[in-house]
Amino acid sequence: MAKKILVIDDETLNLKMAEHILKNNYDVICAKSGAEGLKLLQQSEPDLVLLDLDMPHMSGLEVLERIRSDAAVADVKVVILTAQNTKTRSMELIKLGALDFISKPFIPTELLERVRKVLPAPERDRILVVDDDRMNLVIARDLLESQYDVTCVLSGEEALEYLREDTPSMILLDLHMPGMSGLEVLEKLQTIDRLKSIPVIFLTADTQKQTEVEIFRAGAMDYIQKPFTAEVVLHRVGRILELYHYQQSLQQEVDKKTAELVESNRRITNLSTQTMMALASAIDAKDKYTNGHSLRVASYSRELARRMNKSPEEVNNIYYIGLMHDIGKIGIPNEIITKPGKLTEEEFAIIRSHPAIGSEILKNISEMPDISIGARWHHERYDGKGYPDGLRGEEISEIARIISVADAYDAMTSRRSYRDMLPQSVVKTEIEKGKGTQFDPVIADCMIEMIEEDRDYQMHE
Numbered sequence: 001m002a003k004k005i006l007v008i009d010d011e012t013l014n015l016k017m018a019e020h021i022l023k024n025n026y027d028v029i030c031a032k033s034g035a036e037g038l039k040l041l042q043q044s045e046p047d048l049v050l051l052d053l054d055m056p057h058m059s060g061l062e063v064l065e066r067i068r069s070d071a072a073v074a075d076v077k078v079v080i081l082t083a084q085n086t087k088t089r090s091m092e093l094i095k096l097g098a099l100d101f102i103s104k105p106f107i108p109t110e111l112l113e114r115v116r117k118v119l120p121a122p123e124r125d126r127i128l129v130v131d132d133d134r135m136n137l138v139i140a141r142d143l144l145e146s147q148y149d150v151t152c153v154l155s156g157e158e159a160l161e162y163l164r165e166d167t168p169s170m171i172l173l174d175l176h177m178p179g180m181s182g183l184e185v186l187e188k189l190q191t192i193d194r195l196k197s198i199p200v201i202f203l204t205a206d207t208q209k210q211t212e213v214e215i216f217r218a219g220a221m222d223y224i225q226k227p228f229t230a231e232v233v234l235h236r237v238g239r240i241l242e243l244y245h246y247q248q249s250l251q252q253e254v255d256k257k258t259a260e261l262v263e264s265n266r267r268i269t270n271l272s273t274q275t276m277m278a279l280a281s282a283i284d285a286k287d288k289y290t291n292g293h294s295l296r297v298a299s300y301s302r303e304l305a306r307r308m309n310k311s312p313e314e315v316n317n318i319y320y321i322g323l324m325h326d327i328g329k330i331g332i333p334n335e336i337i338t339k340p341g342k343l344t345e346e347e348f349a350i351i352r353s354h355p356a357i358g359s360e361i362l363k364n365i366s367e368m369p370d371i372s373i374g375a376r377w378h379h380e381r382y383d384g385k386g387y388p389d390g391l392r393g394e395e396i397s398e399i400a401r402i403i404s405v406a407d408a409y410d411a412m413t414s415r416r417s418y419r420d421m422l423p424q425s426v427v428k429t430e431i432e433k434g435k436g437t438q439f440d441p442v443i444a445d446c447m448i449e450m451i452e453e454d455r456d457y458q459m460h461e
């Protein structure tokens with residue numbers, strides 16, 4: 001039900017204008033004096049009062065004072081209409097709860113806009129009617145105006161011009177027009193994303209079956225036979241708009257749910273990343289000389305994968321696998337990891353058990369079954385002389401072959417208790433030497449390419 005506005009003004013012209021401007025969106029009641037206004041206020045319980053300030057007998061200020069002192073109507077919203085608006089008066093009026101001041105004479109759009117702010121009206125559907133016959137436009141407007149905002153244009157070209165700025169809820173489109181035909185207009189609409197879902201109903205005097213087929217093939221929602229029968233027009237327009245809004249709200253719901261899902265996915269992914277990074281830091285913290293090692297190996301591995309043209313998903317995956325490659329070190333006693341001197345045979349065997357321990361730790365992460373690959377095989381060698389399984393060449397997972405190169409690179413470009421990081425030229429030579437023995441030659445070449453591009457030797461601990 002439309003909301004009610006009571007306009008109180010001693011000038012009939014003002015009342016008429018206000019009524020004309022507001023009647024499409026609200027029920028408007030008019031009063032020609034303060035006394036009549038107060039009476040109508042009791043009877044009709046409006047949602048808003050538009051109150052003229054300067055009236056004979058009883059001024060707007062007095063009316064407002066009476067409204068506020070009458071418990072039955074005291075909380076009604078009031079907006080003041082005024083030609084002269086002095087400061088003292090407005091302070092008094094504001095104290096009495098006047099929500100806004102609108103100057104006379106009204107500018108129609110402004111009046112409607114200001115009233116809408118105070119009293120939001122349910123949005124009316126806007127319908128564009130396109131017909132080259134003026135009479136049909138008049139009839140259509142008459143029929144629809146009480147329920148919808150109607151815009152009429154006389155040609156397809158004008159319709160497209162109007163649609164550049166506005167997106168109505170529906171288009172009633174004449175089929176046969178000089179210039180662009182209705183079908184041509186519809187075809188054009190369907191190429192524009194913003195407009196293609198607006199329901200179109202054709203208006204036609206044509207009764208041929210073939211026309212009907214063409215209309216539906218072109219994507220129209222329905223057609224209305226001319227001359228119009230009022231009931232048919234209102235019924236079809238109403239039914240199709242209802243469907244259109246239902247579809248739109250469904251789409252909005254889907255969009256909302258999708259956005260929520262995307263957000264919750266983003267948070268879960270962030271949580272996983274942060275958890276793995278925390279774990280990687282815990283591994284690296286066991287030895288000050290390996291501080292940041294896991295993060296760097298993960299980054300270098302990701303860059304190698306990118307250069308090997310792996311898919312974005314694989315590139316992303318290898319970062320996580322790289323982060324976790326040394327997790328088995330958690331199971332190795334600190335005194336062995338940080339021992340400054342030479343390791344005994346037995347200690348060395350314990351160190352060499354970290355890949356097996358690592359893959360054991362990670363094997364139950366079923367959501368990322370590949371996560372243990374790096375942990376288990378990053379110490380395998382291309383020539384088969386590595387550990388723990390002595391795999392060779394392509395028997396070793398490519399992911400592990402990549403991480404192995406990144407791991408060796410970081411070991412050489414980090415400080416150790418017994419040496420500083422190696423010069424870049426030495427690192428490059430070592431990678432070259434390892435091609436086909438320690439490293440997969442293709443991946444080693446990628447690493448060499450990265451070293452060569454790193455002119456200032458930025459890529460180190």
Ligand SMILES: [Fe+2]
Pocket residue numbers: 325326354378379
């Ligand atoms: Fe390792």
